[in-house]
Amino acid sequence: MSAGGVGDVFSAAHDEFALWSARLWQPLGELLTAVSRPAPGERVLDACCGAGASAIPAARAVGASGVVHAVDLAERLVARGAREAEALGLAQARFETADVLTRDGGPYDVVQSAYGVFFFPDMDEGARTLVGRLRPGGRFAVSTWLADGMARIVPVGRDAALPERPELAGQAGRPNAAERVDTPEKLTAWLSSLGLRDVTVHQVRYVQPLHPDDAWTFYLGAAMRGFVEGLGPEALERVRRRFLDGLREAGIDTLDGSSLIGVGYRDGGR
Template sequence: MTSTGIGAVFDSAATQYAEVSPLLWNRIGEATAATAAIRAGERVLDVCCGAGASAVPAARAAGPHGHVDAVDLAAGLLAHGRHRAAAEGLRNVRFVQADATTWQDQPYDVVQCVHGVFFLPDMDASVTRLAGLLRPGGRLVVTTWARGALVDFGRLFVEAVEHVRRARVAPPASGQAASRIDGEEELHAWLAARGLAGVTVTRFALRIPLDAALAWRVVLGSGFRGMLAGLEEPAVERVRAAFARLLRERDVTELDATSLIGAGTRPWAG
């Protein structure tokens, strides 16, 4: 999927994304910002920022003398982020509709990305470039799904979509990229290969009680929504019904949203 296509998917998901944020995205974003250990006065770049799940806590930590650039392609999500920041009285964060792969401003003390690197066109080259926007000694923090997270949920959703489409559904390229860094050792090695020093990886365990209504909001408020593209409303409703039935029959009652948070430092020259 192109960058434009990804932005369109998350634009359409903006309302449901915001609805599930308190249970899902905000909790992961808070954990990421805490791992980044942002200090007062620091400059932060939040890539694939969504509705501000990690950008808002970063802005709180950076304080009035710090600054956060929150970048995403989805205008609808950015609007939610601006509203949330305004509600908290945060004036040190700006939400910008832009392509992270061409973002030029620098240097930053922290660059962070929560569940977004696997959507970038070339994950390796893009994140190496982002690391280059750090000042020497600056920190790059990347959050990705842990191995096994969302697997049962995603498998049943794909089964429901295939039942309605009556055809096999190709797995998204983002899932293949994410699987490369879904273990502690793999994420550690991948960040080190981006030229970072002192790499650490932390597991953030998160399991959310799940019913059919919440499961559908997660679908509509995440990248899973893209698998509904091209379906008319009656077909989408059949997918929803089939998904609810499968969740009930397979006794899936929680969402495993466990994440890995990897962090490393740009070395000082020489």
């Protein structure tokens, strides 16, 4: 997806995305911050912040003397995050709609990104740009999906949309950036390839029951929405039915958000 495309999809998804905040994005966002460990007074960039799942805990951690720049392309997710930060009195959380790769800023003590880097047009180049926003010795922390979890549901979603969107056929089986960082070994190697030192990767098991109604809101609330954006209500209903049948056939009755959370230090400094 192009930068504009991914931002538009997630912005349109904001209502359904928010239905998953308490059950998925927020708990996992807290864990990213538990690994990146922003300290009082620090400057943090939360890249691809969505509705603030990891930016809000980071803002709590840095306190009033710090700052968190929370940046995402999806305007309506950013607006949700900004509203929540305001309601919580976290003025140090500054939400901004922008392409985090072309926005200047820094240097930061921490740059963190939950489930964002694999959307960059070039994941390596994008991550290097973000690492370049760190001060020497600053931490770069990312969350990615563990293999055989979230990735199992996406082909079912694509197949369900295929009869309405034949052009999706070309995407099946293509190399996918998320697969390059979906094991502890691959994520460790990738973070090291960015020139980071003292890389650590944590594995988190996070599996929850998935009612068919919730499976459909998940479809509409995240990247799979891109498969069906612009379809009319009848076509959408056909995709919904095929998707739920496909999940049953594949034996998928849970949402597996198992994750990897990695952190490394930019060279120099402390």
